[in-house]
Amino acid sequence: MSAAPDPLGMPPPRRLPPDEPPDDPLPGAGREPEDERRMPFLDHLGELRDRLRNSAISIFVAAIGCYLFRGVLFRWLARPLMDAFLKAKSEGVVGQLIFTSPIEAFMVLLKTALVASIFVASPLIFYQLWAFIAPGLYRHEKRWALPFIVVAVTLFVGGGLFCYYGVLPKGYEFFLTAANDATAQLTKEIGTNIQIQEALTIKPMISMDEYFGLTLMLLLVFGVVFELPLVLSVLAIMGVVSAAQLWKFNRYAILLFAVAGAILTPGDLVVGQLAMTGSLTVLYNLSILIAWAVQRKRGKVDQGEGTADDVADGPDHASTALARPRPVEVLSPESRDPR
Secondary structure, eight states, rough: OOOOOOOOOOOOOEEOOOTTTOOOOOOTOOOOTTTTOOHHHHHHHHHHHHHHHHHHHHHHOOOOHHTTTHHHHHHHHHHHHHHHHHHHHTTTTTOEEESTTTTTHHHHHHHHHHOOOOOOOOHHHHHHHHHHHHGGGGTTTTTHHHHHHHHHHHHHHHHHIIIIIIIHHHHHHHSSSHHHHHHHHHHHHHTHHHHHHTTTTOOOEEHHHHHHHHHHHHHHHHHHHHTTTHHHHHHHHSSSSOOHHHHHHHHHHHHHHHOOOOOOHHHOHHHHHHHHHHHHHHHHHHHHHHHHHHHHHHHHHHTOOSSSHHHOOTTTTTGGGGGOOEEEOOOOOOTOOOO
16 A cells, blocks of 8 residues: 655655664754763762762872972962062061961961862862763763863963962062051151060061961962853853853953952952952953854854764754654554555
């Protein structure tokens, strides 16, 4: 028997035996990311637990190694304050680094090793992050694993180095010499009375816990905020944001960065707040350029200029090749046409 003609001019359905699967009219259409079909919510929580555990183990192992070099780390982190002490001494301000608790020096060394271990173990930490989101990605997206880890580590370490070399020296020099005006006013008040002049001289007596706590926190904060271009780039690749949306939000973003700089920067380090606001603004505009480049590449793929893998594997580009599929009718062995 032959099928009745379609009044709309559609081709007749193609008869297939039951053991022959129908053709996939859309390469990649309906295809789900690997491991996503059979992974329920509780399995995702188990995967997250495993990744957090692996990250914690890597930080713990790195912390042991960093504690062995605690003297080198202490000297390296104390350098901005020592340079600020020398600068302040040339202006008549003599400072000193002290500790006010029996265990303060030990705890400072322990915190220094712990924060340093986060930077040392950052490649493994970002790898665990990528491994957690990888099951929800397509094959061609998983090729970005190495670039993602390299860029993430570079931005994280680069943010810490920017803080160490660009923010801390000028910031500490400014605040150590900020009391000179107050000392000058007291000198005018008491005149040249040597007996009390020495007692009223303002001297910076900085505890180890306060200095190293502030320094370590700033290094971590700058390292985290420098990940902004990577985060926005990933969102642009996923199609969550666009370059036009980011550019339209630019003026409000600068205000949010100023507020974030005031909140995230510990203490009253104005130099750190300004540096964070400026760096976030530059990184945000860099993210706009990256999002624009991503959209431009996606537009080429939508016009058929992309690679075969992009069209075959990409969940977004499969819909651009949408064609009207021919209906497929699967017949049982009894109803199969003998001819």
